[in-house]
Amino acid sequence: MIFRTDLAIEAKESVTRPFQGITQSEEQHGSCRITRIRVEEPEAARQLNKEIGTYVTLEMPPISDTVDLEDECQELLRKEIAKLLPEEGLVLVAGLGNRQITPDALGPQTTGMVLATRHIKGELARVTGLTGLRGAAVIAPGVLGNTGLETAEFLQGICRQLKPCAIVVIDALAARSLARLGCTVQLSDTGISPGEGVGNRRPRINEETMGVPVVSIGVPTVVDVETLALDLFGGDRLKTEQSGEKLTPRGARMVVTPREIDLLVARAARMLAMGINRALNPSLSVEDLTMLTAQ
Numbered sequence: 001m002i003f004r005t006d007l008a009i010e011a012k013e014s015v016t017r018p019f020q021g022i023t024q025s026e027e028q029h030g031s032c033r034i035t036r037i038r039v040e041e042p043e044a045a046r047q048l049n050k051e052i053g054t055y056v057t058l059e060m061p062p063i064s065d066t067v068d069l070e071d072e073c074q075e076l077l078r079k080e081i082a083k084l085l086p087e088e089g090l091v092l093v094a095g096l097g098n099r100q101i102t103p104d105a106l107g108p109q110t111t112g113m114v115l116a117t118r119h120i121k122g123e124l125a126r127v128t129g130l131t132g133l134r135g136a137a138v139i140a141p142g143v144l145g146n147t148g149l150e151t152a153e154f155l156q157g158i159c160r161q162l163k164p165c166a167i168v169v170i171d172a173l174a175a176r177s178l179a180r181l182g183c184t185v186q187l188s189d190t191g192i193s194p195g196e197g198v199g200n201r202r203p204r205i206n207e208e209t210m211g212v213p214v215v216s217i218g219v220p221t222v223v224d225v226e227t228l229a230l231d232l233f234g235g236d237r238l239k240t241e242q243s244g245e246k247l248t249p250r251g252a253r254m255v256v257t258p259r260e261i262d263l264l265v266a267r268a269a270r271m272l273a274m275g276i277n278r279a280l281n282p283s284l285s286v287e288d289l290t291m292l293t294a295q
Contacts (some may be wrong), residue, residue: 089165
């Protein structure tokens with residue numbers, strides 16, 4: 001029985017014995033806590049089942065309750081995204097997931113509010129007053145079952161044509177703890193494996209496969225039922241495994257998602273999109289970006 005989490009902070013919490021090759025630091029900013037985990041050695045990566053690299057976790061009040069695009073957590077998100085990106089060059093923003101399945105629609109909904117600027121130049125930029133914008137291309141590649149294309153294949157083709165300086169991928173994540181659903185954002189420079197959180201791992205999207213740095217951003221929207229049961233049984237794996245048939249009727253793996261998932265995904269997408277927009281174009285105000293991305 002495999003207990004899943006996409007969050008590096010939860011993976012580290014689940015390892016009880018000490019080991020080398022990992023560093024962790026924490027900062028508290030008002031209602032928002034930032035945890036930085038750096039996986040530095042192959043053994044540490046194996047223990048956590050994570051890639052070598054940096055993982056930044058922002059824990060904040062529930063996103064579904066309110067989203068103030070000028071609050072401290074939003075500003076911290078902007079800064080953390082900017083730190084992971086090259087200072088100059090075209091950025092490709094890709095929203096992963098299936099827009100028809102709400103818990104998996106975070107990526108497509110986010111890219112729908114990210115400002116695409118690659119085409120705004122020359123006379124168009126002058127007459128619209130939008131000179132000096134950083135180039136950004138935006139895509140929601142869909143899922144293999146609808147397109148017949150692996151997301152990694154799709155992005156590789158775009159990268160060969162556009163030659164971006166970096167890729168930002170947004171995807172819904174799986175958590176181990178219910179307490180982290182909808183109030184956690186994870187950023188990483190290690191890329192992502194689409195579908196990994198729900199046991200449908202696809203080819204990895206990272207610097208090695210894409211040829212450029214890949215920054216992943218996600219919010220946990222689901223918890224695997226077996227993983228949830230482990231927590232409810234106080235970490236007793238034997239009891240959890242003995243309940244296997246009840247947890248996976250007819251062998252079907254189940255996930256749990258919040259009742260207000262529609263609101264959570266909509267507000268999380270709005271928050272992530274604004275964070276990306278402000279990180280790429282810090283000279284524009286929240287009001288300017290809201291107007292430019294209004295649908």
